[in-house]
Amino acid sequence: MIGFALLGCGRIGRVHARNIHAHPGAALAACYDVAGPAAAAVAAELGVPQAHSIEEALANPRVQAVLIASSTDTHVDLIARSARAGKAVLCEKPVDLDIARVDACWQAIAALRPLVMLGFNRRFDPSFRALRDRLAAGEIGRLEQVVITSRDPAPPPAEYVAGSGGLFRDMTIHDLDMARYLAGEITEVQAMGANLIDPAIRAAGDIDAAMLVLRAASGALVHINNSRRCAYGYDQRIEAFGAAGMLQAHNQHPTTVESWGQARTRAMDPVQDFFIARYADAYRAELDHFIGCVATGAAPLAGFAEGREALRLADAALESMASGRAVRLS
Numbered sequence: 001m002i003g004f005a006l007l008g009c010g011r012i013g014r015v016h017a018r019n020i021h022a023h024p025g026a027a028l029a030a031c032y033d034v035a036g037p038a039a040a041a042v043a044a045e046l047g048v049p050q051a052h053s054i055e056e057a058l059a060n061p062r063v064q065a066v067l068i069a070s071s072t073d074t075h076v077d078l079i080a081r082s083a084r085a086g087k088a089v090l091c092e093k094p095v096d097l098d099i100a101r102v103d104a105c106w107q108a109i110a111a112l113r114p115l116v117m118l119g120f121n122r123r124f125d126p127s128f129r130a131l132r133d134r135l136a137a138g139e140i141g142r143l144e145q146v147v148i149t150s151r152d153p154a155p156p157p158a159e160y161v162a163g164s165g166g167l168f169r170d171m172t173i174h175d176l177d178m179a180r181y182l183a184g185e186i187t188e189v190q191a192m193g194a195n196l197i198d199p200a201i202r203a204a205g206d207i208d209a210a211m212l213v214l215r216a217a218s219g220a221l222v223h224i225n226n227s228r229r230c231a232y233g234y235d236q237r238i239e240a241f242g243a244a245g246m247l248q249a250h251n252q253h254p255t256t257v258e259s260w261g262q263a264r265t266r267a268m269d270p271v272q273d274f275f276i277a278r279y280a281d282a283y284r285a286e287l288d289h290f291i292g293c294v295a296t297g298a299a300p301l302a303g304f305a306e307g308r309e310a311l312r313l314a315d316a317a318l319e320s321m322a323s324g325r326a327v328r329l330s
C-alpha cells in the first residue's frame with residue numbers, strides 16, 4: 001500500500017484525490033492546500049486526514065509518494081522539497097514555465113536519484129496508448145506523418161491566461177509531449193499563432209489559436225493544431241500515417257447512440273465536454289503506472305526529462321512564432 005500526500009486540492013487535485021482513494025494499492029494519507037477550505041473539502045469527502053502545512057504532509061511517516069497538483073509556479077519548489085524528504089513524486093504538467101528554473105530544480109535533486117513522474121496523462125489514454133503501441137509494433141510501417149488535434153471547448157478566464165505562461169506552455173505542451181511519444185526526438189519547430197476568438201486573450205498578450213509543424217529526427221513530420229474554442233466540445237484526435245497505412249484515434253462521446261433522420265445521419269451526442277471527463281481513464285491509468293513505478297523502482301513513462309523537453313519545445317514554438325522562422329534544436 002503506497003501512502004500519498006496530495007499537495008493542491010483544486011480542479012485536477014480533486015480528480016487525483018478520488019483516484020488515489022479508489023486505488024486498491026494506494027491510500028491518501030494527507031491532503032494539503034494553501035487554501036484550507038479546498039483541502040478540508042477533500043478530507044471531508046473522502047474521510048482522509050488534512051495536513052495543515054507542507055512540512056506536516058512530508059513528515060508523515062505513512063507518506064511515501066507526493067502528488068503535486070498545485071499551481072504551476074509552486075511545482076519546482078514542491079518537487080525539490082518532496083525529493084529531499086525521500087518521497088517519490090508525481091507532478092502535474094508543466095514542471096515550470098522557465099527552463100532555467102527547471103534545470104536548477106533537477107541539479108538540486110539529481111544526486112538523490114529521485115523518482116519523478118510528470119502528469120502527461122494523454123500518454124495513458126487507452127486509445128492513444130494503443131495507437132502508440134501498434135505504431136511501435138510496425139502495423140503501419142515507417143512513420144511519416146502525425147496529426148494531433150487538440151481544441152478546448154471554451155476559452156479560459158483572462159486571469160487564468162495571465163498566469164498560464166501562454167498557449168504553447170500551458171496547452172500545446174501536452175501535444176508536444178505526444179509528438180515526442182509518437183515520433184521520437186524533435187529537431188525542428190515552426191509555429192504560427194493567431195487571435196481569432198477572445199479579445200481578452202489578445203489583451204493578455206497571448207494567442208488563442210495555433211498551428212505547429214515539427215520535424216522529428218526520424219524524418220517524420222508532425223502537425224499540431226490548437227484552438228481555445230470548439231463549438232462541439234473537447235476535440236482530441238490523433239492520426240498517425242505510415243508507409244503501410246494509417247492509425248486514427250477519434251473523439252469520444254458519452255454514449256455511442258446515433259440518430260439517423262431526414263435532416264442528418266449518424267448524429268451523435270456532443271463529444272466529451274472537457275479533460276476531466278475525456279481523460280478520466282487516463283488519469284486512473286497514469287496513477288496506476290506511477291504506483292507500479294514506486295513499488296518496483298521502474299522508470300516512469302514520462303519522467304522529469306520529458307517535462308523539460310516538452311517545455312523546451314514550447315519555448316522553441318514561441319521563438320518561431322516571434323521570428324517567423326523555423327527553429328532548429330540541437
Ligand SMILES: NC(=O)c1ccc[n+]([C@@H]2O[C@H](COP(=O)([O-])OP(=O)(O)OC[C@H]3O[C@@H](n4cnc5c(N)ncnc54)[C@H](O)[C@@H]3O)[C@@H](O)[C@H]2O)c1
Nearest residue numbers: 008009010011012033034035038069070071072074092093
Ligand atoms: N494534466 C492535466 O490534464 C491537467 C489539467 C488541469 C490542470 N493541470 C495542471 O495542474 C495544476 C493545477 O491546476 P488546476 O486547474 O487544478 O488549478 P486550481 O487553481 O484549480 O488548483 C490549484 C490549487 O493549488 C493550490 N495551491 C497553490 N499554491 C499551493 C501550495 N504552495 N501548496 C499547496 N497548494 C497550493 C491552490 O490553492 C488551488 O487550490 C497546474 O499546474 C495545471 O497546469 C493539469
